[in-house]
Amino acid sequence: MANEQPGSVQTFWHQFSGPNLAYLLEQYEQYLADPNAVPEDVRSLFAQYGDPAQAVSASPIETQPVFGPQVSALSPRTLEAAAKAHQLAQAIRANGHLAADTDPLFAPEGSPELEASTYGLVEADLASLPASVVGGPIAQTAPTALAAIEALRKAYCSDLGYEFAHLSSREERAWFEDQIENRRFHQPLTLDEAKALYELLARAQLFERFMHKRFVGQKRFSVEGVDALVPMVDALAKMAVDAGFDHVFIGMAHRGRLNILAHVLKKPYERIFSEFHAGNGMASDEELAEYMLGWGGDVKYHMGWTRTFETPNGHKARYVLSNNPSHLEFVDPVVEGMTRAAQDDRTRPGQPIQDVHKAFPILVHGDAAFTGEGVVAETLNFSKIPGYYTGGTVHIIANNHLGFTADPEQGRSTRYASDIAKGYDLPVVHVSADNPEACLRAVRLAFLYRETFQKDIVIDLVGYRRWGHNESDDPAMTQPVMYAKIASHPTVMEIYANELVARGAFTAADLQKIDQAIDEELLQAYKKYPEIHTPAAITDFSEPTEDAKPVPLEELKEINRALLETPPDFTVYPKLKRILERRRDALDGGDIDWAHAEALAFGTILRSGTPIRMSGQDSERGTFGQRHLVLHDANTNARYAPLQHLPGAKASFVVYNSPLSETAVIGFEYGYSVEAKDALVLWEAQYGDFANVGQPLFDNFIVAARSKWGETSGLVLLLPHGFEGQAHEHSSGRVERFLQLAARNNIVVANVTTSAQYFHLLRRQAARLKNPRPLVIMTPKSLLRNPLAASKPEDLTNGRFQPVLHFAKTGEGAQAVRRLILSSGKVGVDLAAEMSKRGEEACAHVATARVEQLYPFPADRVKDVIASYPNLQEVVWLQEEPENQGPWNFMRPRLQELLPASVKLRYIGRPEQGFVAEGSPDVHNRVQAEILAQALANDNH
Numbered sequence: 036m037a038n039e040q041p042g043s044v045q046t047f048w049h050q051f052s053g054p055n056l057a058y059l060l061e062q063y064e065q066y067l068a069d070p071n072a073v074p075e076d077v078r079s080l081f082a083q084y085g086d087p088a089q090a091v092s093a094s095p096i097e098t099q100p101v102f103g104p105q106v107s108a109l110s111p112r113t114l115e116a117a118a119k120a121h122q123l124a125q126a127i128r129a130n131g132h133l134a135a136d137t138d139p140l141f142a143p144e145g146s147p148e149l150e151a152s153t154y155g156l157v158e159a160d161l162a163s164l165p166a167s168v169v170g171g172p173i174a175q176t177a178p179t180a181l182a183a184i185e186a187l188r189k190a191y192c193s194d195l196g197y198e199f200a201h202l203s204s205r206e207e208r209a210w211f212e213d214q215i216e217n218r219r220f221h222q223p224l225t226l227d228e229a230k231a232l233y234e235l236l237a238r239a240q241l242f243e244r245f246m247h248k249r250f251v252g253q254k255r256f257s258v259e260g261v262d263a264l265v266p267m268v269d270a271l272a273k274m275a276v277d278a279g280f281d282h283v284f285i286g287m288a289h290r291g292r293l294n295i296l297a298h299v300l301k302k303p304y305e306r307i308f309s310e311f312h313a314g315n316g317m318a319s320d321e322e323l324a325e326y327m328l329g330w331g332g333d334v335k336y337h338m339g340w341t342r343t344f345e346t347p348n349g350h351k352a353r354y355v356l357s358n359n360p361s362h363l364e365f366v367d368p369v370v371e372g373m374t375r376a377a378q379d380d381r382t383r384p385g386q387p388i389q390d391v392h393k394a395f396p397i398l399v400h401g402d403a404a405f406t407g408e409g410v411v412a413e414t415l416n417f418s419k420i421p422g423y424y425t426g427g428t429v430h431i432i433a434n435n436h437l438g439f440t441a442d443p444e445q446g447r448s449t450r451y452a453s454d455i456a457k458g459y460d461l462p463v464v465h466v467s468a469d470n471p472e473a474c475l476r477a478v479r480l481a482f483l484y485r486e487t488f489q490k491d492i493v494i495d496l497v498g499y500r501r502w503g504h505n506e507s508d509d510p511a512m513t514q515p516v517m518y519a520k521i522a523s524h525p526t527v528m529e530i531y532a533n534e535l536v537a538r539g540a541f542t543a544a545d546l547q548k549i550d551q552a553i554d555e556e557l558l559q560a561y562k563k564y565p566e567i568h569t570p571a572a573i574t575d576f577s578e579p580t581e582d583a584k585p586v587p588l589e590e591l592k593e594i595n596r597a598l599l600e601t602p603p604d605f606t607v608y609p610k611l612k613r614i615l616e617r618r619r620d621a622l623d624g625g626d627i628d629w630a631h632a633e634a635l636a637f638g639t640i641l642r643s644g645t646p647i648r649m650s651g652q653d654s655e656r657g658t659f660g661q662r663h664l665v666l667h668d669a670n671t672n673a674r675y676a677p678l679q680h681l682p683g684a685k686a687s688f689v690v691y692n693s694p695l696s697e698t699a700v701i702g703f704e705y706g707y708s709v710e711a712k713d714a715l716v717l718w719e720a721q722y723g724d725f726a727n728v729g730q731p732l733f734d735n736f737i738v739a740a741r742s743k744w745g746e747t748s749g750l751v752l753l754l755p756h757g758f759e760g761q762a763h764e765h766s767s768g769r770v771e772r773f774l775q776l777a778a779r780n781n782i783v784v785a786n787v788t789t790s791a792q793y794f795h796l797l798r799r800q801a802a803r804l805k806n807p808r809p810l811v812i813m814t815p816k817s818l819l820r821n822p823l824a825a826s827k828p829e830d831l832t833n834g835r836f837q838p839v840l841h842f843a844k845t846g847e848g849a850q851a852v853r854r855l856i857l858s859s860g861k862v863g864v865d866l867a868a869e870m871s872k873r874g875e876e877a878c879a880h881v882a883t884a885r886v887e888q889l890y891p892f893p894a895d896r897v898k899d900v901i902a903s904y905p906n907l908q909e910v911v912w913l914q915e916e917p918e919n920q921g922p923w924n925f926m927r928p929r930l931q932e933l934l935p936a937s938v939k940l941r942y943i944g945r946p947e948q949g950f951v952a953e954g955s956p957d958v959h960n961r962v963q964a965e966i967l968a969q970a971l972a973n974d975n976h
């Protein structure tokens with residue numbers, strides 16, 4: 036180009052060739068018909084340089100045909116045909132999936148876009164054009180455009196349907212073209228591989244059929260119809276292990292789960308059979324005793340399993356099928372969190388070091404749930420977010436065209452069940468469950484994509500459901516036509532057997548031998564199962580007692596100094612610097628506020644060797660501007676987290692601002708905490724009120740997992756809580772909900788009122804990670820900076836967490852007390868402020884104590900407090916939440932049990948309400964003043 040004269044018609048148009056020229060020629064035709072029909076920039080080129088075809092034909096180098104040696108004359112008709120051929124080729128690449136054979140029951144819908152006639156092309160046109168008009172890798176080997184289009188159809192419209200044209204990365208799109216058009220992931224199966232595939236399909240089917248006969252009428256959520264899922268998950272997991280991954284984490288719901296347990300996780304058949312409880316329908320004495328202790332167990336199609344094994348090259352690997360509640364798809368973020376935990380090296384100070392080649396996540400979804408449940412979209416959104424990214428997840432939709440009894444049109448607005456993935460810039464591959472070899476190709480492609488781009492990919496495995504939603508449902512009542520088809524549809528085992536025999540790979544007798552051996556194995560396992568009883572995984576439901584060792588003042592001071600250090604070239608934002616500098620001398624007898632105590636607690640925990648991971652919306656700074664664990668250079672925006680540079684730290688520290696999601700983030704952090712038993716994992720709600728968005732994670736995982744599945748977690752939930760006139764959705768972490776869920780020491784629920792208490796509670800939690808329980812803390816808002824909630828250095832160095840803070844009166848003072856006011860959280864601090872306003876004398880008749888740990892309820896401590904007032908007439912439970920909320924309904928029976936007959940129990944607080952807090956700050960102030968006045972009134976109740 037450098038030697039050419041700009042402005043010359045010939046030289047200008049000469050720079051275009053192949054598809055680009057074809058495009059221009061097509062545009063020129065349109066331009067002639069209507070100049071406004073083409074883009075403005077193209078229009079001005081035509082105005083300046085005229086017809087691109089004439090320019091090319093007049094060119095001195097016209098004898099070197101643009102399209103290659105076969106084409107000597109480039110008539111407008113030829114050029115137009117070239118443009119159309121290119122359009123057709125691109126349509127096949129983008130939408131060939133519409134004509135691919137990816138559904139066992141329904142023919143592909145096709146599309147006019149994929150037909151040459153739509154473009155006015157006839158075969159002769161294509162035959163006369165060179166393959167280069169088609170572009171892409173396929174053009175390299177085809178002799179003509181006709182052959183190239185035929186080859187494209189084979190590549191894009193046969194047994195796999197690809198959707199990648201929507202991907203924003205040109206590199207990824209080119210990668211797919213290369214993989215597909217050069218058949219890079221097509222490896223014909225060896226005889227042994229074909230035999231193994233057949234055997235797995237046979238196992239999948241015969242196992243289901245066996246259970247169907249032996250455990251009549253019992254739910255098992257058969258895989259039949261998407262049997263290929265079993266070899267697919269198996270192959271993916273094997274590929275990961277062969278590639279050097281140590282862990283494979285699998286999340287899936289009920290459908291096909293027993294089959295995956297048996298054939299991928301290798302849970303013994305007899306163990307699975309034993310869970311059918313096919314005896315007399317009554318639990319044994321042993322089972323009942325376990326239940327009475329607190330063990331729940333779970334149905335067989337929810338339980339997880341772990342398989343650990345050594346690979347032929349001596350490498351240790353682990354497959355984990357995660358425990359799963361009925362709640363569809365909520366396990367997705369949990370599995371991502373587990374995977375990330377296994378990928379992170381937390382053993383060194385600083386940021387954890389992630390290796391995405393350590394753990395591989397696979398998520399299996401239902402077609403209805405994948406589109407319908409929002410948690411799926413939230414989880415897909417993690418795919419590239421640094422704190423949540425796992426280097427790519429392979430998603431398989433076990434698509435049976437049904438959600439319970441609902442048809443796809445009733446369940447989604449989109450064509451495919453997989454369509455939401457496209458919004459997250461992820462590719463999709465559709466494949467028929469009747470074509471097991473294509474299914475294996477799909478997983479090979481998925482694995483390669485994950486390994487190349489470290490992104491998620493979705494496989495839409497399209498099959499059917501041979502039975503009803505469960506095996507005793509009659510699906511023909513709701514889908515009679517489809518089920519008539521299914522009834523006569525051969526199974527994939529039969530289809531593949533016929534194919535192998537037809538290929539001459541095996542005889543029918545060879546395959547029968549395989550079937551007979553499987554049947555025999557199932558029978559032997561069936562004979563064994565009655566002797567099997569799986570004991571409860573957990574029998575200890577007592578309250579953990581571990582606590583942290585006190586930390587000397589000198590050490591705290593050292594940590595404090597280090598937390599105020601930044602690199603010499605780092606400029607802390609001046610206003611923030613002033614705020615942080617206030618912390619410098621606080622350990623010399625000053626006040627330590629909430630966030631300061633938190634940072635000090637984290638410092639001591641890191642020094643004891645426990646890594647910390649914290650996340651939540653805006654948690655780096657803190658919703659209330661209190662935390663600042665990540666500093667930003669005022670000039671460069673560079674980030675610096677002092678806790679990642681703490682001298683003496685023996686483990687990693689990280690805090691992440693999470694995406695604006697509760698459900699998936701709670702799930703992720705929960706999963707992380709389950710896998711990373713060494714780490715203190717904290718999730719913080721922006722306000723506690725928003726935690727209820729993730730309610731299924733609380734109800735079905737966090738509080739219940741230990742007693743259902745033996746799955747333990749020390750996750751900390753920080754839920755800002757307190758009635759401060761901020762109305763309904765900025766007031767309550769709904770402590771009542773957690774108290775209702777608390778039993779058998781499954782969780783700890785606290786609402787603490789001093790920074791030292793918070794300091795000790797965090798440290799105690801870290802010390803309990805060997806015997807962990809989730810910890811729910813109602814954290815403060817106004818107390819963050821309230822001097823009444825700040826503590827002195829000695830409060831941090833002495834003592835430990837106090838489940839009850841008793842502001843004890845002794846001697847004559849104790850004699851004078853007639854009312855003991857018990858409360859929990861911020862209202863207790865409001866009460867203390869009001870009492871100091873009124874003066875000691877005016878409050879001589881009352882004593883106060885705060886129940887800082889609500890659950891496990893510290894009954895002995897409360898009892899001691901009550902006993903220290905000999906003339907007590909009443910115990911008041913004071914709360915700022917409405918009567919039907921807050922701790923009152925939990926406290927009432929527990930307090931009642933502790934009181935001597937002479938002492939009455941009374942409630943003071945807001946009346947029952949159908950909402951949370953007042954919609955007006957003025958009403959709030961009035962009501963708050965009123966309840967404090969009632970609590971302190973010197974009347975005789």
Ligand SMILES: Cc1ncc(C[n+]2csc(CCOP(=O)(O)OP(=O)(O)O)c2C)c(N)n1
Pocket residue numbers: 290361362363400401402403404405433435437438439504
């Ligand atoms: C969150 C949630 N809502 C409702 C249900 C009840 N339910 C169980 S299975 C099912 C249909 C699921 O359809 P799909 O996702 O296509 O999976 P399939 O059962 O067809 O394999 C429903 C609605 C549930 N388990 N979880």
